[in-house]
Amino acid sequence: MDIWLDGRAELIATASLKLLFSVLRRSIAHAQRRGRVVRNVADYVVVPEGRPGRPSKSLSLSQAESILCAEEGTWIHAYVVLALLVGTRPEETRPLTWQHVQLDPDGEEKPHVQVWRSVRRHGEMKTYKSRRSLAMPRYVVTVMKAHRDQQQAALEESGRSLLPEGLVFPHPSGKLRTAQDVRRNFRGLLRGAGLPNPESWTTRELRTSFVSLLSDHGLRIEDIARLVGHSGSSTTERVYRKQLRPVIEAGAEAMDEIFSKD
Known part of the structure; x- marks a missing residue:
């Protein structure tokens, strides 16, 4: 061994x-x-050291803005918009069904996506806190409604209708898309958006970009941890350390206010 x-x-x-x-x-x-x-x-047995791991990276704000404008009206554009602006994992996004996408909820609830299943065996989630319901930004709601209408129109042409249990991002065969298929289409979108070296990106880095953009905007790490479904903020810090703000400014700012000489 x-x-x-x-x-x-x-x-x-x-x-x-x-x-x-x-x-x-x-x-x-x-x-x-x-x-x-x-x-x-x-x-x-003592496990030897392997090759250096592939460091994850995240999109800059300008890069994110570019890909949000690429291939509009396609399923991969809707996929990227949802993953980047809501922070779902690839294994949570691929099996997503319409019954878990609440675009017109009753009452005072905001439109949201119910991240309740994954591609893992029996649909179980990665961790207990991975099962979560996440509000969708207005732009995501607009894109997802257009994607739903487009999918419904395509089904009606063949005499079918959109079912609640139907996949949000199905393969043309109607089956679940493979990770390789999504990754290939994602890299094509990056190429169309003009990003260099699109082959070096993976769909999981939409999630690291989600964390990075929120951190740069000043959102607390505890709130980011809840959004991405981590069991605690320590996991978020450990996994996404390079994407988080390196300088925690809240303490210094508070002390400046407390001991202000002005």
């Missing part, structure tokens, strides 16, 4: 290597409980 892991370390990042080792260790433990193996050899 040491030799095999050393070979993998030349190909994958350290984080991926640790996940792979965790799967191996649990698999052997499963066999051990059933008497298939005497001991878990993974307990005696």
Whole structure:
């Protein structure tokens, strides 16, 4: 196992290597409980360092404005608008159905998206706090209504109608889009928006951009953590440290007010 892991370390990042080792260790433990193996050899292995991980990045405000104007009227434009301005994960956005997109809610509720399921087995969410309902900015509501109307018109041409359980961003076959398909279309949109090196971007970086833009605007990290569905602000700081404001100004500003000499 040491030799095999050393070979993998030349190909994958350290984080991926640790996940792979965790799967191996649990698999052997499963066999051990059933008497298939005497001991878990993974307990005696030290995970080597893998390749440096790919650092995440985020869109600048000007870049974000550019892609929000690219390929308007297409499904990938609606996908990007929702992911960038609401902060949903890729695995939450792909399986989203219309019954969970409340564009015209009753009462005083604001239009919102119910992030209640993912592409994980049985639709479970990444964490307990990942299940959340998020208000949609006005621009998102406008884009999503146009996307819904366009999808409805296309279905009516073939004698069908838009169902509540229907996917918001379906593949032309009607099935769930793959991550690769979304990523390919996303990079095409970036290319159309004039961003350099579109192949270096992933759809997950719409989420880091969401965090970055809110942080630059001055939103509290605790509020950002709730929006992105993290169990606490420590996770947000650890995962998105480069996207968060490096200088926390609130304390200094408060002290200036408290001890003002003027």
